[in-house]
Ligand code: SF4
């Protein structure tokens with residue numbers, strides 16, 4: 001059963017468990033590859049996680065001269081292959097969300113690989129396994145469909161990726177609140 | 187390759203390039219001719235060709251075919267093309283020798299990934315490089331030995347007598363055994379790599395069997411058959427030498443043919459990392475891009491523009507009409523905050539605070 005990472009952004013409580021869990025994934029060498037932001041840092045406590053959305057047409061991979069960023073058959077956009085990455089950092093500039101990180105010392109890019117050793121066998125990625133607030137979930141297509149219906153106010157306001165992201169993505173995002181002038185009413 | 191030739195408008199060129207149907211044909215012809223000329227000189231007009239080694243020669247030619255095929259296809263990709271053309275232009279920077287040594291010889295960046303991985307890579311990398319440096323001059327006759335009277339060898343390089351060494355002396359010992367030493371280096375490297383893959387779950391998670399293990403097993407096989415050859419010569423008085431040398435030779439040929447297509451392809455492609463470093467340094471010195479939101483310099487103006495162009499050739503355009511910038515013009519933290527802003531509707535990227543608590547300690 002194919003499952004996807006599904007994000008309900010407004011649930012985030014800022015605990016940063018996902019960052020800590022990310023460090024523990026095989027191959028991540030104790031460094032996290034995701035982010036949690038304060039939406040309005042001096043005013044409210046609202047936070048939102050930001051991770052690689054695993055674009056269907058990933059800008060990072062398209063801009064890589066070394067073909068170091070491979071796309072797994074599950075759709076996950078993998079971290080740079082250590083032997084191929086030539087350290088040009090094109091990917092960090094190309095990604096519309098600023099996801100890939102670069103280690104100057106090791107001359108190597110690293111990014112979210114959706115915990116490929118887990119997700120390829122249907123096990124949720126580390127971040128979704130630990131998220132206490134159900135911000136990050138690991139759901140089947142049907143479950144995502146049901147979520148959509150649950151939120152469907154029949155006014156076109158429930159949106160996943162398109163057109164509010166730069167392109168179609170494998171990770172599905174439930175967009176909250178005011179969105180570029182569009183109000184979500186629930 | 188015929189396709190590439192067809193797709194391009196045929197220019198009536200009287201230059202060297204004009205003589206060939208495709209880039210592939212040109213590269214192949216040039217390299218093979220060069221090798222033949224060098225062999226002609228090296229072997230004193232083909233009078234000292236070691237025909238026992240012809241298998242390697244065939245293997246080399248097939249390798250070259252595969253290599254040019256891969257390299258040219260790869261070089262046609264827009265981002266690769268940029269790095270290659272600009273890299274060649276910037277080849278003679280003052281820092282090039284230093285960067286090349288660090289990237290291609292001492293593997294400083296791998297040292298920073300860990301001493302174990304570095305040792306493993308030095309053993310494997312230098313084991314292979316040195317083996318090639320010994321083997322291929324012999325194969326193409328760029329270097330050979332002649333035995334004079336009185337137990338002395340003459341080393342002939344490119345047709346010129348370079349030195350005479352005592353057949354029982356220390357230098358001759360290193361000549362005979364060079365490949366044994368490099369074989370041992372490779373075996374140590376392979377064992378370290380295999381051990382790491384078996385013991386370390388982290389490393390195991392990243393591996394795909396064929397991609398990752400096949401080259402290791404090939405190198406191991408070559409090294410072991412090579413050592414067995416020595417063993418047979420020294421302890422078995424050459425018994426079984428012929429069969430074993432065939433097995434060894436075939437394993438090398440198979441590896442050469444496979445080389446451009448698997449993990450080992452990073453060996454011929456790796457010099458591009460020097461290009462990439464030069465590219466970043468050179469254009470960084472020329473002018474740095476200021477982030478359109480916070481004003482921090484984060485990448486060279488050239489690279490920011492190159493990335494925008496490359497994405498353009500892939501029909502991707504991240505120009506944010508409303509905000510008046512392209513996403514490749516924002517520094518990474520601002521780009522991430524801008525995404526949060528787009529999610530939330532609140533202009534997070536315009537709040538002047540540094541991003542906080544982004545690194546969990548593992
Ligand atoms: S979000 Fe960025 S890093 Fe992730 S796949 Fe898309 S372009 Fe690549």
Ligand code: SF4
Pocket residue numbers: 060063064065066067068069080084085086087088089090091092108109
């Ligand atoms: S830094 Fe590495 S992974 Fe990123 S574009 Fe350059 S070569 Fe590719």
